[in-house]
Amino acid sequence: MAHRLNTNKQFMIGNGILVFAVIFVVVIFVYMSLRLQRDKEGERHFPETYTITLTKGFAGDSVSILINDSLLADQRITQESFSIEVKRFAEQSALMIVDKETDRLSLFELSEKGGSYRFEKEGDEVKQLAQQKSN
DSSP states (O other): OOOOOOOHHHHHHHHHHHHHHHHHHHHHHHHHHHHHHHHHHHHOOOOOOOOOOOOSSOOTTTEEEEEEEEEEEEEEEOSSSSEEEEEESSSEEEEEEEEETTTEEEEEEEEHHHHHHHEEEETTTEEOOOBBBOO
């Protein structure tokens, strides 16, 4: 008896192998893409700096100064003008000034271009003064 070829079975096996090869190639490309994106995010450095100055009304208060989720200062302000300089470290930045005695939070958005920011306190309210342009 002659051996008969089962072309349907061979066709299905060939298609199955092709599907697994395509899935394998897609998984490799997705993995390489995610790895490259993670490496790029880790190497970002920003040349801009922020200068934050607490000018008037903060003397004697205990405050915390944060940018995004990073604590910059957590202390009692002893002199009338307190200044801190920080390099930009994120795409978007928000400054938080927390009065530790009243737990009042003041939130300010910072520019992507850096700059000098001055704040004064009147009563329980923290106000941002006009931004100084840096050359």
